[in-house]
Amino acid sequence: MSTEHTITDQELAASLGDTFTSEFAEVNGVRLHYVSGGEGPPLVLLPGWPETWWEYRKLMPALAERHRVIAVDIRGMGASEKPESGFEKKTxxxxxxELIHHLGYERAAVAGHGIGAMVAYACAANHPEVVEKVAILNTTHIDDSYYDFPMVPRPGDAPPHRxxxxxxQVRELPExxxxxxxxxxIDYMFGISLVNPDAITDFDRRVYAQAYDAPGAIRACTGWFQTYxxxxxxxxxxxRVTVEMLGLAYGPFFAYMEKALTASGTNVRVAEIKGSRNYLVExxxxxxxAAFADFFN
Structure with a gap:
């Protein structure tokens, strides 16, 4: 990476269109980076690991035709601050x-994938007065079923072994x-989870690697897991979450997400995204x- 051009968020934002800008906000004791653009009701997008706000690049120009789109690097991600603590999804x-209020809105729609989906769910559960609607993409909030994941898979167990x-969970060693x-x-995670590997290009992977290469960035992202x-x-x-909720999932995970979200929400719909696995946004x-248009509009 040291011999390659450093890809800036300003360059990435500009590549999506003239209305998109890269900005920062001090909220809840942390400095968050976000890219926003478009006009209309606010829609906050929260990414997963090992990605950044750039995960939503293929959606943002179209969404900006109807929404003020705000793609956020969550605490510890990308250009956002990487504090020593505060990685509980409730925090x-x-x-x-606070970011929604900082930007001048009383309420906003929120969508999240991966770790971002857990944060989106926690936001709807704890702050229903702020969340207009919430979309949960291919990751339910962590629950005690995670304690049952085996350290060693049995013969015949369906992949992936997580x-x-x-x-x-290990401290210091990952960085x-x-x-x-x-x-x-990054290549490993995409390799086991993409039907079409070209959906996330070498350039995109460079963007993500640049965001996660520094020891502080690695330490921060492990913090998301160490608060489980x-x-x-x-x-x-x-x-139970009373905010209207949409779940999007791929084939094998669809039935589980439908069951889990229906049990934890009062107004839930779930749709299957075919031809994908985990990284369905990209x-x-x-x-x-199409699913967002039907739900958020």
């Missing part, structure tokens, strides 16, 4: 609540192993846009 949900959940080498784990015990306890204390953007 990160407050980050988003070894990275345990790896990211020692991955500093300057995050492209390896508290996140599980917090989830158990939440009432692999099937047209299908996600």
């Amino acid at each position: 990160m949900a407050r980050d988003i609540k 070894w990275w959940l345990a790896f990211n 020692q192993l991955l500093a300057g080498r995050s492209r390896h784990i 015990q508290q996140d599980i306890a917090d989830f158990a204390s939440y009432p 692999e099937q953007p047209e299908a996600v846009l």
